[in-house]
Amino acid sequence: xxKEWGYAxxxxxxxxxxxxxxAKGDNxxxxxxxxxDIKHDPxxxxxxxxxxxxxxxxxxxxxxTCRVVFDDxxxxxxxxxxxxxxxxxxRQFHLHWGSSDDHGSEHTVDGEKYAAELHLVHWxxxxxxxxxALKQRDGIAVVGIFLxxxxxxxxxxIFLDALDKIKTKGKDAPFTxxxxxxxxxxxxxxxxxxxxxxxxxxxxxxxxxLLKEPITVSxxxxxxxxxxxxxxxxxxxVPMVGNWRxxxxxxxxxxxxxxx
Ligand SMILES: [Zn+2]
Numbered sequence: 001x002x003k004e005w006g007y008a009x010x011x012x013x014x015x016x017x018x019x020x021x022x023a024k025g026d027n028x029x030x031x032x033x034x035x036x037d038i039k040h041d042p043x044x045x046x047x048x049x050x051x052x053x054x055x056x057x058x059x060x061x062x063x064x065t066c067r068v069v070f071d072d073x074x075x076x077x078x079x080x081x082x083x084x085x086x087x088x089x090x091r092q093f094h095l096h097w098g099s100s101d102d103h104g105s106e107h108t109v110d111g112e113k114y115a116a117e118l119h120l121v122h123w124x125x126x127x128x129x130x131x132x133a134l135k136q137r138d139g140i141a142v143v144g145i146f147l148x149x150x151x152x153x154x155x156x157x158i159f160l161d162a163l164d165k166i167k168t169k170g171k172d173a174p175f176t177x178x179x180x181x182x183x184x185x186x187x188x189x190x191x192x193x194x195x196x197x198x199x200x201x202x203x204x205x206x207x208x209x210l211l212k213e214p215i216t217v218s219x220x221x222x223x224x225x226x227x228x229x230x231x232x233x234x235x236x237x238v239p240m241v242g243n244w245r246x247x248x249x250x251x252x253x254x255x256x257x258x259x260x
Contacts, residue, residue, distance in 0.1 A: 047082030
């Protein structure tokens with residue numbers, strides 16, 4: 001693999017294991033969800049997010065995705081309930097998307113690929129630091145939300161409008177007073193399983209909470225995501241599209257549903 005990992009043929013998901021052995025582990029994400037095989041678990045309660053809009057800090061283009069970073073130095077923006085053993089702190093959210101509207105999500109549902117997938121990353125503060133949480137089986141909780149193309153989502157536009165300031169790799173800008181729960185769908189039903197980050201080093205520390213109901217965004221809103229660049233300002237422009245990892249082997253893991 002030449003230099004940094006990415007999503008191109010020479011450094012894409014098929015190569016990640018060469019430098020990041022976790023990528024061939026037994027608990028990798030994403031996976032394919034086959035809903036007929038998923039059992040309802042009545043012990044799975046509702047989850048709640050209580051986010052402080054003042055904890056939003058920065059939006060950045062890291063050359064792989066666009067990410068919004070939150071202040072996680074104390075219990076400000078918290079996720080609780082559902083499959084979680086305790087409260088988790090919001091650290092960042094980001095997205096994965098495709099080159100066109102018919103693919104781009106990482107998880108698939110009965111073979112369906114969505115246009116994009118939003119990941120809200122939280123960590124378990126009982127482990128004191130984010131870095132320590134990454135090494136624990138229950139260290140991280142990610143809420144995954146599918147995006148499909150349809151009606152415009154007004155709340156998403158606030159985020160999209162900020163992308164003009166971070167077109168190229170390495171750029172960041174202030175992004176404050178934002179509560180990402182405005183992006184949640186109406187229905188809180190979810191699937192849950194134990195998996196990994198979908199980007200190197202692919203640590204297997206994640207309790208996934210995948211929401212059944214997608215949100216809709218407009219074709220223009222999807223196009224705006226694709227107006228970003230993987231490349232830096234001083235490099236030949238490479239559009240940021242196709243930053244998703246394909247499904248990985250399930251290897252006997254159980255997916256549970258919060259609903260019948
Ligand atoms: Zn992600």
